[in-house]
Amino acid sequence: MKTLALEARRVSKQFPDGTHALEHIDWAVQEGETVALIGESGSGKTTLLRLLNRLIEPSSGMIVIQGEPATAHDPITLRRGLGYVPQDGGLFPHWTIEQNICLVPQLLQWSKDKLDQLVNTLLPLVSLDPNQFAGRYPIELSGGERQRVAVARALAADPPIILLDEPFGALDPLTRQELQEQFLSWKRQLKKTMVLVTHDIAEAFRLADRISILKNGHLHQMGTAQELMQAPATPYVHSLIQHYHSHLS
């Protein structure tokens, strides 16, 4: 069996207002694997993602990252080692594309020479021309271009694990499809461990190796697309699959 990149062991999260966002989640991602977290809003999928980079801490249970408890390092160091792509790109509007891409390496105090190279290697990777884009500000880019930059920024310090929070959710259907195709090619090229939060089951089936289905803080099932379709573990999973099929036809 491959080593585990990410693990949640009996993790629960209750917020101060009393909401049980997650209850007793056991969940694991293998190294190099892409796992989708799918569920409605309030299902706990974003909560789980935020637990992974310690933006929040579990109420009980433990998060393990590459074999070590997440609490073994301080959260700042941990986060600099985890790529992150938010839904709206989350680019700093007052920084140029180049500055945005260099953010994490800057935090890690890379040398100037290495920083200067970054934009020329990363922008082509996300199919953007460095000469054209490096000096621009985020507001001058289209939504799709901004999302590409966000991916480049997440890759900049070459982290082994990348967390994506509904990265294509806010894009128009055409751009989304284009980026989904790109995502598949990044996945093949880079062999990163990726966790992809989405509410679109078609996207999850298309992009992920395995899918985790969450509802009301419970993990209903985790498996490949085929496993989910052949043996849905709960009525909820079954209804999701039904819904997916009815959309296809």
Add this chain to the structure above:
Amino acid sequence: MRSFKPTARRCFARQILIVTGMIFFGLVCAIPLSASQQNTIVVGSKNFMENRLLAEMFAQLIETHTNLLVERRLGLAGTHVCFEALRTGGIDLYPEYTGTGLVTILGQPPMGEANTVLNRVRAEFLERWNLWWLAPLGFDNSYALALPRKQAQALGLRSISDLVPVASSMKAGLGFEFIERADGLPGLAQHYGLHFKSVVGMQQTLKYQAAAKGDIDLLDVYTTDGRLAVYDFVVLEDDRHFFPPYEAAALVRGETLEQHPKLGRVISLLAHALNAKQMRAFNLRIQEQGVPVAQAAREALQHLQLVSTNQEPTQATSPKASSFVSVLWESRATLASRTMEHLGLAGLGLLLGILVAIPLGLALERYRKSAEPVIRTIGMIQTIPSIALLAFMIPLFGVGPLPAIMALWIYSLYPILRNTFSGVRDAAPHVVETGRALGMTEWQVLRFVRLPLAAPTIMAGIRTAAIWTVGTATLAAFIGAGGLGVPIVSGLQLADVNLILSGALPATLLALAVDGLLGGIERMVRPKGLELAR
């Protein structure tokens, strides 16, 4: 952390530059405001002409007959401000009237014979505050009610008792202090059973014009006011002896008299030297003939042979009807220094506001629970009328620039605090979250994301505060802090529109200039990338 590439570094350098510039500017402006020295006597006065004239006469006597330096804080806003300033050591002396001391300051009933009143105030002031009433100057400037002769004759009015039956159809224009004072309208109304149809509060000078034009039927006057003759007003006899005697005298701090024994003797040169008729003539010189107070005081002292006649020969009086432009031109040097004073007051108040409100706003953003109570409290202070706030500062800081700067500081807090807090709190929450998720520390998020994004909002708050302070600083003249309010206050007392404008116009231009300048800075601190390049 290393700086974030050129833009971030340039932004920060620019912010530092601006802040340093402001501090430097504030310090430069503060120099002329530095506190008074040991051998300086601070002479104060209330904000009406006779009181200013007497104060100026005291000042010139001291300058002529001693080696002491004199600092003038003339035109302080009313009895309360003057007295508090004297009590707390902001000024050393000012001209006061015995009846006012008895009724307004001691809060005792408005009755008594002249000597009884004088002895009473002397004993009580000495015992309570170590303040000395020097020998009376020889005239009594009482309150009185007056109206144009024609109306008085038509209605057959000679005394206040005659007025009682017809008062219910009359509109009275009275001074603000008179309306409030126990020895003013409240006591008078009770004593005589007097009830007017309506009472409007009016500025001293404007009352005369309003009465002459028939806008008001009746007004309160000082019996030594020179304009009584000019406007041909009839003073109604106080036939039931309501008004107490108001003998003018210098009221001086005991400590000052101890320190400078000669001072008492010098001011006593004026003891019993003046009478009401002379005072009306002196007052008239200023009120109607446009003679500057300093010159009228010198003339009066020369007339009394208390200063030699050959020093500084009297200049030809400038005609009052000179054009506005020439008024501005003649007073350009004074105006320039008043403008600097004004900028100093507003600038220092604002600077202190920035230094306190921005860190406080950032702190409140971290401790959100206390934010609303704190901001709301400061917002409530904001609603205190500015002249009242200025007056509150006097017991704490005396008179002069310091209490004014403190009041302006308090005024500048709210807009800066509110904008800093909400600007930083609301700065692009998604972007802030992303910064955290990528491993920025809280400090880095604040320094590189929230502050730059909030900068235009914070700057807008500073800009609002700046315009407020520049505007409010005109009121600082009422507590002797100088600035462009000085010509406005004097102009109001003299009903001299040109003089008022010579303060109001520069003040307005100053506010516009400050607004423009800060608007420019606001655009400068606005990070690039927040709007599409044009």
